Amino acid sequence: MDKELWQLNLARYDELVAQCVDFKRLGKTMPYTSTNGYMFSLLNKDAELGIRFSKDVQESYMQEFNTTYYRSYGAVMKGYILIPEALFSTPDRIVELLKESHAYVMSLEPK
Known part of the structure; x- marks a missing residue:
């Protein structure tokens, strides 16, 4: 793990999350x-951001962003896409994606 990249992407x-009034960043080490009982974004140990979407939206965004499914600790995270590093140059877009993902999990039956 690149500690500098980890610190940069954590910041x-x-x-990004601070710009979203409906939810907060949780977790100390992850x-x-x-x-609503559902995790919908996370930063893995490799400093990669994953965001959760419905199946249809996942496929659309994977094509739009030329990305793949998100992996954390070697496992594919069901429902998540990997947010490409290049997308960090458009933080407003990532905020939109976080808000969209939040709306998606709010539409699910609470756990």
Whole structure:
């Protein structure tokens, strides 16, 4: 793990989540967001951001962003896509994605 990249992306993630009034960043060693009993974004040990979407939206965004499913600790995270590093140059877009993901999990039956 690149510690500098980890610190940079953690700071970015915190700044992005701070712009969303409906939820907060949780987790000390594995930063994530959760609501309605569902985790919907997280930063893995490799400093990669994953965001959860419905199946249809996942496929659309994977094509749009030329990305793949998100992996954390070697496992594919069902429902999550990997947010490409290049997308961090458009933080407003990531905030939109976080809010969209939050709305998606709010539409699910609470756990």
